Amino acid sequence: MEPRFTIALIYDFDGTLSPGNMQEYDFIPAVGKSNKEFWSEANSLAEEQDADMVLTYMARMIQAAKSKGLSLRREAFQESGRRVTLFRGVGEWFSRINAYGARKGIRILHYINSSGLKEIIEGTEIAHEFRKIYACSFLYDVDGIAYWPAVAVNYTNKTQFIFKINKGVESVFDSKEVNRYIPEQERAVPFRRMIYVGDGTTDIPCMRLVKNFGGHSIAVYNPDQKGARKEMASLIHDNRVNHVCPA
Template sequence: MVKYPFTMNDTYRFTIALIYDFDGTLAPGNMQEYDFIPAVGKSNKEFWTEANSLAEEQDADMVLTYMARMIQSAKSKGLSLRREAFQESGRKVALFRGVKEWFARINRYGAERGIRILHYINSSGLKEIIEGTEIAREFRKIYACSFLYDVDGIAYWPAVAVNYTNKTQFIFKINKGVESVSDSKLVNRYIPENERPVPFSRMIYVGDGTTDIPCMRLVKNYGGHSIAVYNPEQKGAHKEMASLIQDNRVNHVCPADYSEGSKIDTLVKLIIDKLDLDEKLQKRETIF
């Protein structure tokens, strides 16, 4: 029997994983735009244009070039590159309506039915900034970009770079209960589907755009549920997201409003109810 980093609690019948992108999904815009980019004296357009232009010039990954620009820009302004400085930036990040209360409410809804809800981040943003947000404690694991730090605690090189395609690796890690980013053994080991801590069918992926499409499509195709969210204050955003349903890439589209009674609140609870009934029916089938 494979031993996993976490085990099922006997008080729960099974586990559901709610997996979120961060930028544009739980928070409007990009996390660097709240504090870091203004601190280095650039406009949002200037910073992203520089990072993306560097990627085009060098034929490089855009995630790696934005991380390089963060280090270069901070150094040029004499700003701290310590983990604590990035976490401090995270304290400035604003969240969509209802996000702060969302986790406790959904956890309670699952627990009342004997279901454990685990929340994960799967983001191309910076892990250190997410760690500084007021909701960081809600997540079982934050899979995101991060830096290597030298003996003085100064960021000097990317440790993890998460782009739109390699995001999918973390779906498989969650499926098999592998929480270490560096682990490449257990995640590639054959494990029967019924022994995996979180089957794909019990995953709900929430994302906001093109970088999430591979993950949303993967979860949907394996029997889980994918939800595309959009900023309700952004004109035309709903129409753009609706095309993802037409293209068979997601199951649902909702505004990024996580307050009680909102569309996504009702939808996620319905999915939990469905998975609850599916498990009960499956048990009856095995009995008879």
């Protein structure tokens, strides 16, 4: 069946498709720190310097890896991604929903919109399912060694990628095309045909944006985490999301 229209499913990663933070499965243990210690150092640095916490966690990753003599190549981060655990059913989700869409004549595009590290996501078993992974990433020198943030994605600038998807602009670099006026009927994916799936406060601006423009936002929670559902349910009460369900 020829697709009648396109729908974009946009996912956060940590806490949405996978329990916990992606750095905690391999990278943080490899640098000899506890999860609490690593994040405390990164967040304390942000507070001391009045800096963005995403940039300081990326800086701490480089510093910690160098201090332990660990590889900072893209391939090393991708290898860490192979150790990331997914929520039950995530691996099968994409083929199931794609098949459902095909039966209904709907083309479904999947996107990641994450404050996590793109290179780690690229190493996960589901990386090939996504049309585009919007996430933090590093710049690499001529020897392929990460030395500086290339893209830092925090809770507010996550929203820029919603507009890029809306207009079919996949390049992070391209700020000209995404700001060009395009009539609503000519846009790649209208907001009303977007579904945003996220798990926490960093996703609220995106979830609210999609919902306000006629799309649907879904807040998910870890069913094994006590009190998580009650916390997420407040997002419905505050009119920030359409639905709340277990991840």
